[in-house]
Amino acid sequence: ADADPGSLRTPIVAVLGHVDHGKTSLLDKIRGSAVSEGEAGAITQHIGATAVPLDTVSSMAGDLVMADDFDLPGLLFIDTPGHHSFSTLRARGGALADIAVLVVDVNDGFQPQTEEALDILQRTGTPFVVAANKIDTTPGWNPQPDAPVQETYDSQSDRARQMLDENLYEIIGQLSDAGFSADLYWRVQNFQGNIGVVPVSAMTGEGIPDLLAVLMGLSQRYMKTEMEIDLGGPGKGTVLEVKDEKGFGATLDVVLYDGTVTEGDRIVVGGVEGPIVTEVRALLRPRALSEIRTEAEFERLDSVQAASGVKLAAPDLDDAMAGAPVRVVRGRHLEDVIGEVEAEL
Ligand code: GTP
Numbered sequence: 126a127d128a129d130p131g132s133l134r135t136p137i138v139a140v141l142g143h144v145d146h147g148k149t150s151l152l153d154k155i156r157g158s159a160v161s162e163g164e165a166g167a168i169t170q171h172i173g174a175t176a177v178p179l180d181t182v183s184s185m186a187g188d189l190v191m192a193d194d195f196d197l198p199g200l201l202f203i204d205t206p207g208h209h210s211f212s213t214l215r216a217r218g219g220a221l222a223d224i225a226v227l228v229v230d231v232n233d234g235f236q237p238q239t240e241e242a243l244d245i246l247q248r249t250g251t252p253f254v255v256a257a258n259k260i261d262t263t264p265g266w267n268p269q270p271d272a273p274v275q276e277t278y279d280s281q282s283d284r285a286r287q288m289l290d291e292n293l294y295e296i297i298g299q300l301s302d303a304g305f306s307a308d309l310y311w312r313v314q315n316f317q318g319n320i321g322v323v324p325v326s327a328m329t330g331e332g333i334p335d336l337l338a339v340l341m342g343l344s345q346r347y348m349k350t351e352m353e354i355d356l357g358g359p360g361k362g363t364v365l366e367v368k369d370e371k372g373f374g375a376t377l378d379v380v381l382y383d384g385t386v387t388e389g390d391r392i393v394v395g396g397v398e399g400p401i402v403t404e405v406r407a408l409l410r411p412r413a414l415s416e417i418r419t420e421a422e423f424e425r426l427d428s429v430q431a432a433s434g435v436k437l438a439a440p441d442l443d444d445a446m447a448g449a450p451v452r453v454v455r456g457r458h459l460e461d462v463i464g465e466v467e468a469e470l
């Protein structure tokens with residue numbers, strides 16, 4: 126970790142998959158909170174962002190992630206809903222992401238939104254890993270809380286291991302049918318051409334060290350040049366949601382993927398009637414390791430650097446659109462920035 130921490134941005138990791146396959150539970154386990162318990166029904170109706178700093182990734186992954194081996198500041202996870210009616214939210218999350226986790230219930234295998242997520246990842250050329258979740262439901266499973274895959278495998282009966290392997294090879298076969306060369310992650314030499322499958326349990330935490338290690342490895346190995354961006358430059362982001370907040374009126378939940386946004390910055394946002402030009406009144410952010418969509422108390426910041434999830438308060442945001450671009454004007458011609466935003470609408 127010799128590099129200037131300001132020169133590399135946090136990779137954005139989208140979590141995609143079929144409804145109920147365990148996306149939110151996996152993130153809950155990772156951030157050690159229980160957001161899914163507060164959700165209405167079982168359906169996630171919004172997307173949020175969760176920042177996990179490198180130190181936390183490293184302490185969860187144990188020997189598999191040594192913080193000193195990495196220059197990246199951590200991982201920024203974006204949860205997406207699996208219910209079939211939320212395809213725009215999934216596409217938005219997928220398009221934003223540097224890398225992705227495709228969550229597949231190890232018993233259910235491929236389902237319609239698994240296929241849809243694969244299409245999004247293929248279309249956007251996003252590198253991804255498959256988390257084969259719910260391994261703890263394998264009959265006769267002997268859970269090893271928070272253990273790496275190898276350790277938990279060694280603790281299972283031959284029968285349990287065999288049943289899990291059958292399910293895992295089923296998923297590998299389905300990936301192959303969809304045109305992806307895949308294997309269990311420890312057999313994958315080149316993660317660029319091959320998809321690694323990581324057996325995990327969001328319930329027991331088994332395999333999560335391995336999942337984090339693969340995500341860090343993928344980011345460091347294949348994303349590094351893209352991470353070396355001008356973090357001091359004018360901010361660029363995507364609107365996830367437009368929400369009314371008491372005392373602020375209409376606000377934007379934004380994932381910032383490039384540059385910096387500062388209080389008082391002039392910004393251009395995509396709106397229903399075309400680009401909106403306004404000025405940032407407040408930058409609000411939940412604490413690290415908490416979830417943007419359930420955090421009631423926000424921290425007020427002077428300035429925010431990519432990659433982050435941030436709530437942005439400004440006048441005239443009522444017509445702003447979810448999915449639209451946000452651009453900071455700073456040091457550039459307003460007309461050029463308006464043109465950029467128009468081109469993306
Ligand atoms: P949507 O947001 O609706 O698409 O679902 P999701 O993919 O976020 O699934 P969620 O995390 O809400 O989990 C769905 C159900 O599966 C919940 O009842 C979880 O408790 C359960 N579940 C998730 N992961 C595991 C796991 O690893 N093991 C077991 N046994 N149950 C799990």
Ligand code: MG
Nearest residue numbers: 148149169206
């Ligand atoms: Mg969910």
